[in-house]
Amino acid sequence: GIQVEQSPPDLILQEGANSTLRCNFSDSVNNLQWFHQNPWGQLINLFYIPSGTKQNGRLSATTVATERYSLLYISSSQTTDSGVYFCAAEYGNKLVFGAGTILRVKS
Amino acid sequence: GAVVSQHPSRVICKSGTSVKIECRSLDFQATTMFWYRQFPKQSLMLMATSNEGSKATYEQGVEKDKFLINHASLTLSTLTVTSAHPEDSSFYICSAVRLASYNEQFFGPGTRLTVL
Numbered sequence: 001g002i003q004v005e006q007s008p009p010d011l012i013l014q015e016g017a018n019s020t021l022r023c024n025f026s027d028s029v030n031n032l033q034w035f036h037q038n039p040w041g042q043l044i045n046l047f048y049i050p051s052g053t054k055q056n057g058r059l060s061a062t063t064v065a066t067e068r069y070s071l072l073y074i075s076s077s078q079t080t081d082s083g084v085y086f087c088a089a090e091y092g093n094k095l096v097f098g099a100g101t102i103l104r105v106k107s
Numbered sequence: 108g109a110v111v112s113q114h115p116s117r118v119i120c121k122s123g124t125s126v127k128i129e130c131r132s133l134d135f136q137a138t139t140m141f142w143y144r145q146f147p148k149q150s151l152m153l154m155a156t157s158n159e160g161s162k163a164t165y166e167q168g169v170e171k172d173k174f175l176i177n178h179a180s181l182t183l184s185t186l187t188v189t190s191a192h193p194e195d196s197s198f199y200i201c202s203a204v205r206l207a208s209y210n211e212q213f214f215g216p217g218t219r220l221t222v223l
């Protein structure tokens with residue numbers, strides 16, 4: 001089956017810093033989603049992005065489907081950005097999740 | 108829009124009992140719902156795919172007689188953990204795909220099950 005790898009596994013930022021999270025996938029996919037899991041476990045949809053670039057406030061994402069990767073950019077990070085960021089590749093009609101990036105933003 | 112709820116949010120039960128978890132799409136109809144399991148500090152693992160009015164499709168290694176799934180309507184799917192044991196303790200999360208839309212999945216808040 002498809003492999004989805006995320007990097008880095010852990011990241012500590014000072015408030016106000018920028019960061020880039022990466023998601024590589026081993027096969028062609030129908031789509032790619034990014035999620036933020038908050039400390040209470042709720043998964044929040046960030047982007048549904050099969051290709052190209054999308055922006056939503058301080059967050060943006062780029063997927064290059066031909067090269068099988070996606071990037072999530074967080075600018076001017078805030079403590080509320082802390083949590084786990086997952087990418088998930090749509091393969092067939094299923095989502096295959098990466099292992100996640102644990103982000104901690106310090107004030 | 109696209110709100111998914113789960114009930115209960117947490118449950119503690121004794122070994123050998125059964126527990127039912129409900130997943131509802133509150134403001135949309137869902138053709139398909141999914142059930143995931145997440146262990147501490149790990150990623151989400153798909154357990155089964157649930158389609159309204161038909162039998163669920165289970166992933167390899169998931170016991171269908173232990174994890175009973177019923178998708179009775181376009182807004183409700185239930186997961187019943189039968190004869191629960193401590194190793195079934197986990198965080199169970201459902202998701203739903205909106206009818207006649209892209210396959211974007213929207214997730215419920217999760218149910219934390221603890222089996223004593």
